[in-house]
Amino acid sequence: MLNQSDPILRLENIGKYYGRFQALADISLSVQIGEKIVICGPSGSGKSTLIRCVNRIEAHDSGRVIVAGHELTAKTRQISQIRQDVGMVFQSFNLFPHLTILQNCMLAPIKSRGLDRSDAEKIAQNLLSKVHIANQAHKYPAQLSGGQQQRAAIARALCMKPQLMLFDEPTSALDPEMVQEVLDTMAELASEGMTMLCVTHEMSFARQVADRVIFMADGRIVESSPTEEFFRNAQSERARSFLRRVDL
Amino acid sequence: MNNFDVSFILDSLPYLLKGLQFSLILTAVAFSCGIALGTILALLVHLRVPVLGLIAKTYVALIRSIPLIMVLFWFFFLVPLFLGWLSGASRPVPVGATWTAFITFALFEAAYYCEIIRVGLRAVPKGQFEAAAALSLNPCATYLHVILPQVFRATVPIILTQTIILFQDTSLVYVLSLTDLLGAASKLAQISGRLTEFYLTIALIYLVICFGASQLVWRLRKKTKLQ
Numbered sequence: 476m477l478n479q480s481d482p483i484l485r486l487e488n489i490g491k492y493y494g495r496f497q498a499l500a501d502i503s504l505s506v507q508i509g510e511k512i513v514i515c516g517p518s519g520s521g522k523s524t525l526i527r528c529v530n531r532i533e534a535h536d537s538g539r540v541i542v543a544g545h546e547l548t549a550k551t552r553q554i555s556q557i558r559q560d561v562g563m564v565f566q567s568f569n570l571f572p573h574l575t576i577l578q579n580c581m582l583a584p585i586k587s588r589g590l591d592r593s594d595a596e597k598i599a600q601n602l603l604s605k606v607h608i609a610n611q612a613h614k615y616p617a618q619l620s621g622g623q624q625q626r627a628a629i630a631r632a633l634c635m636k637p638q639l640m641l642f643d644e645p646t647s648a649l650d651p652e653m654v655q656e657v658l659d660t661m662a663e664l665a666s667e668g669m670t671m672l673c674v675t676h677e678m679s680f681a682r683q684v685a686d687r688v689i690f691m692a693d694g695r696i697v698e699s700s701p702t703e704e705f706f707r708n709a710q711s712e713r714a715r716s717f718l719r720r721v722d723l
Numbered sequence: 724m725n726n727f728d729v730s731f732i733l734d735s736l737p738y739l740l741k742g743l744q745f746s747l748i749l750t751a752v753a754f755s756c757g758i759a760l761g762t763i764l765a766l767l768v769h770l771r772v773p774v775l776g777l778i779a780k781t782y783v784a785l786i787r788s789i790p791l792i793m794v795l796f797w798f799f800f801l802v803p804l805f806l807g808w809l810s811g812a813s814r815p816v817p818v819g820a821t822w823t824a825f826i827t828f829a830l831f832e833a834a835y836y837c838e839i840i841r842v843g844l845r846a847v848p849k850g851q852f853e854a855a856a857a858l859s860l861n862p863c864a865t866y867l868h869v870i871l872p873q874v875f876r877a878t879v880p881i882i883l884t885q886t887i888i889l890f891q892d893t894s895l896v897y898v899l900s901l902t903d904l905l906g907a908a909s910k911l912a913q914i915s916g917r918l919t920e921f922y923l924t925i926a927l928i929y930l931v932i933c934f935g936a937s938q939l940v941w942r943l944r945k946k947t948k949l950q
Contacts, residue, residue, distance in 0.1 A: 530856075530857055531856075532853050532856060532857060555859045555861065558856065558857060558858070558859035559859045561857075562857070563854075563857035565850060565853065565854060565857075567848075567850050569848075569850035569851060569853060569854035570854075571851065571854070571869050571873075572873065573872045573873050573876055582858070582860070582868055582869075583858035583859060583860055586860055586861075586864040586868065587858065587859040587860050587861065587864065588859075631858070632857075632858075635858060635859065
């Protein structure tokens, strides 16, 4: 079993190519239980690709991905095991449009964790209240606002009781007035001790929630520093110029 | 036309309705089996299953380039020969007109439904597959609970339109001397010599059913657009 001091996620020299384009180069990273990490950087720097390699939505080409002590290989059983422990929230929500919010939340716990309906429903109702949309449980995704949909997507991921949550630009597709409600939900989750890996351009969120900020450019980790240090005194010129350009 | 006689029609209405019943049953069976087989074919192509995917693709392309009436004839005349050769019998093993009709229509429609469903599968956003994968759903659960329900919802109007065409096409079993709606009418027409009355009547029946169904499709289309 995993020791408290073992990292929940370890990436060792990850490389990823799209044809001849190198999307990720020599990425190494270790995430402790309870740690909140924000990944930022200019677009095309490989941030999304990186977190999509953690649950093998993208397959890495070289290096090792180790989640909760299990190495991620092409083996289907291993992949599905790891995906049970890793929740993911997407930029475009990706709720299932033909299912109600409640059904969205119940499907995977029943079909992949093997829970029975009543247990799955209990968990789902609980988590929907936690993200403050319990009263929307029987509506379809299209009937909800963007912010509500993204909170439903967060609840859906949490229903699998993941040990690690991945956020892939969760507020980038939202209208400005809805960004905050989603960030608040994420901050709440962070304060409860969830381990989080979050790709975002919301630097105020990073400042408030993250333990560590990783700055990426051209498929490499340029900088990985404790949050305060990153904002006060970024080491690389690229990170400093990035920080100057994003709103603080 | 001046001695147009409706009494013939009324007397033979039960026989016509029996013919219509056969047309509707054939449509229903060809629809259910065609959708089931078509979905499997579409999945084989969509998932690029080695060998089987290619076979499915070839099958669909082949069937879609042959007129239905030829397939009916071939099945009726060639499959008995083939079965005879297969079982080592000295004579052809007859399949019978009814079986020929049901099997041919199911196999033929499968190719058309396959194309509709294949296009529907391609229209499902990549994010749906990714979300299902991230939730650790296996491929079977993903297609059964996430992807296919969306495909069927999106393609219902096209599938129904194809089924209306199927219903009209069932009149081709007339060449196998089966008593569908058209078959019933033509038999009665020949016996009574009242060709105009009978052909007009069944034209009206086809019209009412197909027009009603089209209206339904049109309403469904409007509803899906609103969503």
